[in-house]
Amino acid sequence: MKKAVYLSIACAALLSAAEVQIDPIAVESTTLEDVSGEEIKSADVAEALAKKVPSITLVRRSGIANDIILRGQKRDNINVLIDDGKIYGACPNRMDPPTSHVVTNNIESIEIVEGPYDVEHFGTLSGMVKVNTKKPEAGVHGNINLNAGSFDYKKASATIEGGNETVRAMIGISGERSGQYKDGDGNTFADQIDNAILAKQAAAGNAFQDQYRDMDAYTKKSIMAKLFVDITDDQELRLSYTANRSDDVLYPNTPMDAVYDNSDLYNVQYSIKNLGSWSKAVDLKYYYSYVDHPMSTKYRKASAAGQVVTNHLESSIHGASVKNTADLTDTLEMAIGLDSSLRNWDGKYDVNGVVPVNPISGGYSINDAKTRNAAVFAEFEKKYTDVSVKLGLRYDNTKITSGDANQQENSYRSFNGNLYAHYDASPTLGFFGGIGKASRVPDGRELYFYSKPGKKPDGTPVPAQEIGTPDLKQTSNYQADLGMKNSYDAFTLKSSVFYSKLQNYIYFNSSKPVNKFENIDASIYGIDISGTWYAFGSFYVDFGAAYQRGRKDKALEGQTNTNLADIPPLKGNVALNWLYYEESVATLEFVAANKWSKIDDENGEQEIDAWSVVNLKIDHQFPYGFGLAIGVDNVLNETYAVSNTYKDLTLLSVDPNAEVMLMNEPGRYYYVNASYKF
Numbered sequence: 001m002k003k004a005v006y007l008s009i010a011c012a013a014l015l016s017a018a019e020v021q022i023d024p025i026a027v028e029s030t031t032l033e034d035v036s037g038e039e040i041k042s043a044d045v046a047e048a049l050a051k052k053v054p055s056i057t058l059v060r061r062s063g064i065a066n067d068i069i070l071r072g073q074k075r076d077n078i079n080v081l082i083d084d085g086k087i088y089g090a091c092p093n094r095m096d097p098p099t100s101h102v103v104t105n106n107i108e109s110i111e112i113v114e115g116p117y118d119v120e121h122f123g124t125l126s127g128m129v130k131v132n133t134k135k136p137e138a139g140v141h142g143n144i145n146l147n148a149g150s151f152d153y154k155k156a157s158a159t160i161e162g163g164n165e166t167v168r169a170m171i172g173i174s175g176e177r178s179g180q181y182k183d184g185d186g187n188t189f190a191d192q193i194d195n196a197i198l199a200k201q202a203a204a205g206n207a208f209q210d211q212y213r214d215m216d217a218y219t220k221k222s223i224m225a226k227l228f229v230d231i232t233d234d235q236e237l238r239l240s241y242t243a244n245r246s247d248d249v250l251y252p253n254t255p256m257d258a259v260y261d262n263s264d265l266y267n268v269q270y271s272i273k274n275l276g277s278w279s280k281a282v283d284l285k286y287y288y289s290y291v292d293h294p295m296s297t298k299y300r301k302a303s304a305a306g307q308v309v310t311n312h313l314e315s316s317i318h319g320a321s322v323k324n325t326a327d328l329t330d331t332l333e334m335a336i337g338l339d340s341s342l343r344n345w346d347g348k349y350d351v352n353g354v355v356p357v358n359p360i361s362g363g364y365s366i367n368d369a370k371t372r373n374a375a376v377f378a379e380f381e382k383k384y385t386d387v388s389v390k391l392g393l394r395y396d397n398t399k400i401t402s403g404d405a406n407q408q409e410n411s412y413r414s415f416n417g418n419l420y421a422h423y424d425a426s427p428t429l430g431f432f433g434g435i436g437k438a439s440r441v442p443d444g445r446e447l448y449f450y451s452k453p454g455k456k457p458d459g460t461p462v463p464a465q466e467i468g469t470p471d472l473k474q475t476s477n478y479q480a481d482l483g484m485k486n487s488y489d490a491f492t493l494k495s496s497v498f499y500s501k502l503q504n505y506i507y508f509n510s511s512k513p514v515n516k517f518e519n520i521d522a523s524i525y526g527i528d529i530s531g532t533w534y535a536f537g538s539f540y541v542d543f544g545a546a547y548q549r550g551r552k553d554k555a556l557e558g559q560t561n562t563n564l565a566d567i568p569p570l571k572g573n574v575a576l577n578w579l580y581y582e583e584s585v586a587t588l589e590f591v592a593a594n595k596w597s598k599i600d601d602e603n604g605e606q607e608i609d610a611w612s613v614v615n616l617k618i619d620h621q622f623p624y625g626f627g628l629a630i631g632v633d634n635v636l637n638e639t640y641a642v643s644n645t646y647k648d649l650t651l652l653s654v655d656p657n658a659e660v661m662l663m664n665e666p667g668r669y670y671y672v673n674a675s676y677k678f
Helices: 003-015 045-052 189-198 445-450
Strands: 030-033 056-059 067-070 081-082 106-113 125-135 139-149 153-163 166-180 218-232 237-248 257-276 279-294 311-327 331-352 363-385 387-401 410-426 429-440 473-485 491-508 516-535 537-552 570-580 585-591 613-621 626-633 667-677
Touching: 045 056, 045 067, 045 106, 067 125, 067 153, 311 363, 331 445, 363 445
Parallel strands: 081 125
Antiparallel strands: 030 106, 056 067, 106 125, 139 153, 139 667, 153 166, 166 218, 218 237, 237 257, 257 279, 279 311, 311 331, 331 363, 363 387, 387 410, 410 429, 429 473, 473 491, 491 516, 516 537, 537 570, 570 585, 585 613, 613 626, 626 667
């Protein structure tokens, strides 16, 4: 509380200085524009982010539905929003992370905010990924895309929109499927598992049954519908619905695959402006999302004898908020609001459709875990001649319960805030920086998760184990960022450094037989650079690099390693672009990462070799709205892996102390996309 008082005093001094009208401040972020037009290789948002943003690393799980690490943080440590609504995957093993529930052809832009500089949304601990989908426009517009690629990949999508200045509507549909991709050595998913079995990194029962060895990696369908109504000049209503239906998604480095993965996301937004001197705008938002995800051993040899084990999980969240924005003076803006949500997570194991009677877990993997949150937040923005300052404050009250009467309930309260500033030293030089504190509560898996019953290699039964730790504390992140922006006629550069102190960080301890999650103290620091050089004529170069380092304050009990897991090595990208004809662009891209050698081997990580890939793409725009894009990813057909094997994921293994299977990336991949816009 003392820290909050000191922060308030400092801000009061800043906000009382002389008033001068300038442009509003925005927290420095990375934005990918025109995602639906640029990222046509596949529907996977995670792949698009990892390819374009150096501070983001892909967590490869399958041909689609992959996860991300942002500045050494993943899971609930980063907030993913889709049109300001939330969706949580149902799988405790991250087969369906939030980014998997929206497809690239529906996305207009993605904004990545690095750090604890958001107070409007619950749980923005170390970063936020804001996905903004397309908005309907007046008139009649549409587009059609047909895409094909290596490994029998096929996709078709279409969008039509129209209306007038009062009512506008849009509907978009897509469908895609893909075979199992091959790595640089020509190995399919099934082959990679077989190789892991030969290397004693996986059990024989993890292999695909013969009749499923060559099945597709996934099929996916999506539909998005929107309706925008301008009720009056000062009132607008926005309605949207998104549905995703995925079937038979294979996850080769885990013991189970997804039989299907279905999600629905509803979003309602109402805005009214100019209510009076104390209300420039009032924004009301409501969202609801639901995910249905059964994962099963159906396609693996472990079930060949007729014992199909399934973990059927469901996840949902309701959320609502109201925010009022007012101009207190010509240069001082204030926004205050309320935010609330109810998240539910539920899952059961069954064998051939029958839930086993289990004295420890009752057959549940997660038993009706509910997270109820209510919060109040405020933002103040002050503008000076060359400086803008933003202060954000948030107070949360959260309660988490389990459907298991024997499990304890948990209550959490937190006061969070941040102070962010931007200084324009000259027309070509600017500085930005901030300090902040943010918190996030444990989720249902970390508190209440149970493993499924199993058997040792000798046939000895292994009962369900309580993996979750019911008395976890919430995590707090104290972070400082400092950066600089240079902008000249032929060159732009943004560079930043950060330091993050994590208190009661939730960490997985594989040395424990039960209650494997625990609170630790740790720190992460790093540097990011990105920019563009307009070399000469119609050539320009995009570039970026990111490096992070993470350490525990002390090793876990019974361990000696102080390296923090999930901290990727130095990664960079350079792209040479040639704007050879109007809006037609040819791109030669180089992406590389250093050897991943700073690892937490005592909790499952292993060294990963350095890698580099070359990608080519030509995007040609013809007259009358026609376009053709052709490309080759991984031109040199390299065999490499980008994601590690930290044991917070359940991966294939035989000996808990042995290295497990690394999932290789796709080999050389050809693709073509034909488009038509009207």
